[in-house]
Amino acid sequence: MAAPLGACPVQIGQYDRVVLGHGSGGRLTHELITQLFVPAFHNPTLAALEDQASIALDGVRRLAFTTDSFVVSPVFFPGGDIGKLAVCGTVNDLAAGGAVPRHLAASFILEEGLPLADLRRVVESMRAACDEAGVSVVAGDTKVVERGKADKLFITTTGIGWAPEGRRLSIAAARPGDRVVVSGPLGDHGMAILSVREGLSFQTELLSDCAPLGGLAEVMLRASPSLRCMRDPTRGGLASALNELAAASQVGVVVREPAVPVRPEVRGACELLGLDPLYVASEGRMVAVAPAAEVPALLDAMRGHPLGRGAAEIGEVVADFPGKVRVQSSVGGDRLLLMLSGEQLPRIC
C-alpha cells in the first residue's frame, strides 16, 4: 500500500523544492503530475491525462470539463495579454477534446497596487476573446494579496462544454498509419514572450498566436470524422504534445523536420538563443492525428479556415519504437525527440 502523502517526501527529480522547470510542461512537470497529483487524487478520469475530463452527462452528450491557470509575465505582450490567454487556453483544451466550449468561470488573484486601468484592459480583452470563442464567463471570484505576493495578477479559468456522445477523441487512439498535421507555424507565442523578457530581448514584429480554436476544431471534425485526437502544443511545445500521445497510444511518431512550419522570425530567434522550435509554446495551434485517407480533406478544410491557413502534414504514426518520437533531419539522419526536462535555457555553446 502506498505511503500516505506527507509521510514520505517524494523526491521528484533531483529537487526537494519547486523549481521553474516543474511548470515548463516538460519532464519535470510530467513527473510532478504523475508522482504527486495523480496518485493523490486517484481516479481513472484524471489518470488518462487528457487535456480535458470527459464525463457522461445524459447518454446523449458528454460533458467536457477543464481548468487552467495563467501566470504569464509580462501581462501584456505582443499579440495579446493574460486575459486573452486565459480564455483561449481553456477554450482550446475543451475544443481539443472534441467538445463545443460553452461557459467559463474565472478567478482572479490580484496583487495590491495593480492599476485598475490594467485590470480593466485585461477584462475587456477577455470579453472580446469570449465573444470570438462563443463562450461566456458565468461565474467568478476575486482575491487580493499583499504587494509582492503575486506578480500583478494571476487568472484561473475553468471551462465546460459538451460533445455529442459518439465523439470520443483521445490521445490513446492513434494507430500506425495515421498522419500528424498541424494547423499553422509553431512557436509564435513562446518567442513573442521571450522577445520582451528581460535579459533576452530582441526586436521583432512577432505576435503571439493566441486564438480560440473551437471553430477550427469543428471544421476539422466535420472534414475528418475518424480524427483520433487533437492537442494544442502549449508548454513544452510540439515535443511534449507528441510524446504524450505516443505514450498514451503506445505508438511511435516520426516527424519530418523540414515539413514543420516555423516562421522565419521564430527560426531566427531560436537560432540566436540556441533554442529548438519543437519545444516552444504555441497558443493558437492544433496538432491532430487522423487516418491517412482523411488527411487531404482535413488539410483542405483547415486551410479554408482563417486560423488554419498554414496547415501542413508533418509526420506519421508507426508501430516501431512505441511511446517514442523520432525526428528526421534535412540531411538524412534522425534523432529521438525527448520531452524537455525543465526550462529550455538559452545556450552559449
Add this chain to the structure above:
Amino acid sequence: MCLGIPGKVLDVRREDGLLMATVQFGGITKQACLEHVPEARPGDYVVVHVGFALSRIDEAEAHRIFDLLAEMKALDELEAPDREVP
C-alpha cells in the same frame, strides 16, 4: 561551444562609446557590438556570439563549397556509365 550565428547588419551607430549595430537574424533583429568588426557596413553579414560580432562573412568563401559540389556533380555525371548521350 561558441554559438555564433550569421546575421545581416542593418544599421551602425555609436552608443555609450561603443560601435553597435542592429543585426537581423531571419525575421528578428538584435543589437550587437561591432567594436571589433568596424569595417562591417549595412548589408554585410557578421557572425554574432553573445551579443558580440566576431568577424565579417566573406561571401566569396561562402560560395566555395557550393562551387566544389557543382564540380563534383558534373564529374559524377561524366563518369556515370548509363548516362544518356545528348
Add this chain to the structure above:
Amino acid sequence: MKYLDEYRDGPAAKALIAAIDKAATRPWVIMEVCGGQTHTIVRYGLDQVLPKHLELVHGPGCPVCVTPLEMIDRAHAVAARPEVVFCSFGDMLRVPGSRGDLLGLRARGADVRVVYSPLDAVKLAEANPSRQVVFFAIGFETTAPANAMAVWMARQKGLQNFSVLVSHVLVPPALTAILGAEDNRVQAFLGPGHVCAVMGISEYEPITAKHRVPIVISGFEPLDLLDGILHAVRQLEAGEAKVENAYARAVRADGNPASRALVEQVFEVCDRAWRGVGTIPRSGYRLRDELRAFDAERRFEVEGVRAQESPLCISGEVLRGLKRPADCPAFGRQCTPETPLGATMVSSEGACAAYHAYGRHLDARAAERR
C-alpha cells in the same frame, strides 16, 4: 536564413558523404573539438550516415562542462549573498555543484539571472547601483572578447558594483594534452571554428608539426562538418598533417587582431583545472593584476570547496575521445541530464548530454536487447 539554411541542404550533404565514402579507404579516428559541433553531429545524425570505418569522437570543447566543481561552488557562494545579482549564461544554471545547481539556488531566493550577453550584465550594474552585479565569465577564446569588453566598459564607467567570476579555458593546450596521453587514439581534429575567428589558425601549426595530426578548422553546420571531415580524410589518406581552414567564410588566417588586443589588455594566461581532465598548464585566462578589482573571487573572498567527483563518472575519458557516452555503465541510468554525475552530462553541449537528448541511450539499450 542566409549562411545557415544552405549549409543544411540534404542533397548537398549526401554528395559530401559520397565523396567521403570514396576518399576513406582505411579506418580513421577524428575528433571534433567544439560542443556545438558535437551537437550538430548528434542532432542531424551525421555519424549514422558516415562510412562505418570512420569514427567520430567528441572533444572537450564545452566550456560549461569543463568548468571545475570548485568554481561552481564558488559561484554558489557568491550568488547566495543577499547583495549580489548573479548573472550567467543560461546553460550554466543547471550545472550541479556540491550543493545543487544555480536554478535550485534561485528557488531558495537567490537573485540569479540569465543574460544573453556580458554587456547586459554591465547594464544591469549601471541600473542597480545598490546591488553587486557579478557575471560568470566562462567560455573559450570565442567568448573572451565579449567578457573582456564587459570588464573594460565597467572600468571606463567607473562602476564599483560590477565584478566577474572568471573560468576561461583555451583550446590548444587541451589538444596538446589529448595528443600527449599514452592512450590517445585521435588521428585528426576538426578545429574550433569560432575560436579561430578570434585567434586565427597559427596556434595550431606547432601542434600539427609536432604530433603529425591534421587539423581542419571547421564550422558548425552539417555541410561544414562534412566538408571538414572530407578534408581531414584526404590529408590522412595522403599522409599529410597540416592546418587547413575549411571555415574561411568566417575565419581569417590571423583571426581578429582587435579582439585579441583587448583580450590581452584584460586577461593573462594561467593554469586551469578542467573538470574531468585535471589541471592543464597555461590553459586558461585570469584577470590581469591591474584589473583584479573586478575579480569576484577577490571581492567576495569565497573559499572553494574540495568536492568529490562521482567515481562512476568517466567523463575524462569521454572528453579525450577514449570512450563514447554509451560505453559508460552509468549513462542513461544513474547519470542523466536531471541527475548528472559529471562534466559531459551537465550541459546540453556535453557529449553525454547531447547523446542523451537525442535518445542514444535508448537506441543503445534497444540494440543490447536484440
